Amino acid sequence: MTKKERAQKAVDALIKEYPAAVCSLNAGSPFELLVAVRLSAQCTDARVNLVTPALFSRYPTVEDFAGADIEELEGLIRSCGFYRTKARDIKATAQKLIAEYGGRIPDTIDELVKLPGVGRKSANLIVGDVFGKPAVVADTHLIRISNRLGLVSSKNPVVVERELKKLLPPDESNDFCHRCVMHGRAVCTARKPKCDICCMKEVCECTLYIVH
Numbered sequence: 001m002t003k004k005e006r007a008q009k010a011v012d013a014l015i016k017e018y019p020a021a022v023c024s025l026n027a028g029s030p031f032e033l034l035v036a037v038r039l040s041a042q043c044t045d046a047r048v049n050l051v052t053p054a055l056f057s058r059y060p061t062v063e064d065f066a067g068a069d070i071e072e073l074e075g076l077i078r079s080c081g082f083y084r085t086k087a088r089d090i091k092a093t094a095q096k097l098i099a100e101y102g103g104r105i106p107d108t109i110d111e112l113v114k115l116p117g118v119g120r121k122s123a124n125l126i127v128g129d130v131f132g133k134p135a136v137v138a139d140t141h142l143i144r145i146s147n148r149l150g151l152v153s154s155k156n157p158v159v160v161e162r163e164l165k166k167l168l169p170p171d172e173s174n175d176f177c178h179r180c181v182m183h184g185r186a187v188c189t190a191r192k193p194k195c196d197i198c199c200m201k202e203v204c205e206c207t208l209y210i211v212h
Contacts, residue, residue, distance in 0.1 A: 001203070007151055007167040009203045014179040017199040021175035021182075023129050026052060030105040030130045031062050031097070034115075035090055037122045043080045051080055062103045065094035089117030107131045121157060128174030136161045136168065137177040141184030148188065148206030 001009075015021075024045040027033035032052070039048045055076050059065045065073075073087040080086060093115045097103055105126060106112055112123035121138055128135030136142070138157035142164075146152045152163045168176055180188075187194045195201055 003151055004167050006149060006203050007164075008169065010149055010151070010200050011169060011172050011176050013199040013203070014176060014183060015172075018179045018182050021178040023125070023178060024181065025049065028056070030126065031065075031094075032056055033130060034093065034105060034118070034122070034126055035065070037125055038086055038090055038093070038117050039077055039080045041086070041117075042082060047080060051077055062094050062097055065091060066098055068094075086117070092116040093118070105130060107133070109135075120161060124161065124174075124177075128177070133174075134165070134170035135174045135177070136164045137174070138164075139177070139181065140190075141188075142177050142180045144190060145180045145184055145188050148193070148204060149200065150205035 023033070025033065025036040025040060026049045027036050035055070036048050036052055039051065058076060059068055059073075068091055070087055070091060073091060074083045077083045077086055077090075096115055097105065101111075106115075107127065107130075109120060109123040109127055112118050112126055113120060124135040124137045127133045128137065138161045143152075143155055143157065143160050146160055146164060147155065151167055152160050154160055154163070165173065183199075184190075187198050193206075195204070195206075198204065
């Protein structure tokens with residue numbers, strides 16, 4: 001079986017197991033999703049979803065974030081961790097979007113990574129979820145699962161993104177990443193994967209070799 005064939009079988013298995021592939025971050029607009037993604041660094045999505053309702057109520061627009069009092073902004077996101085850096089990045093991003101993009105979110109990875117605090121993982125999520133373009137969000141779940149499946153042999157997010165873009169059907173790549181997050185939390189966990197109930201066990205190479 002080639003890697004491409006293995007990837008297709010993995011895609012098919014995850015579609016059957018998790019028909020609804022959705023981002024676990026709650027957001028009502030592209031900019032809110034961008035903010036939520038920035039807050040999720042070194043923080044659980046569940047915690048971010050507890051914080052964002054009050055945050056987005058206080059700052060409903062890009063302009064509001066751009067003019068936010070930094071100490072107040074820090075206070076609202078404090079429980080997400082690294083709150084000073086995140087507050088600085090979020091405010092600076094809002095200002096940059098207004099100054100250079102007319103307040104709109106750019107639709108390419110190359111432009112998105114120019115925004116403060118936005119890396120390739122975040123940029124891919126925005127490109128995929130907001131603009132419906134092929135994307136590979138190389139988070140810890142995707143990296144772990146794609147290594148265990150034998151699709152890649154690297155823990156470098158850039159390498160994993162590049163290699164999976166060659167293997168995954170473009171129209172399924174973004175949803176595959178969301179499904180890997182769901183599967184990684186429920187079954188293919190870091191410490192003790194439940195291989196006996198895994199929907200991809202017939203195509204997975206990792207029963208004996210576990211990538212942590």
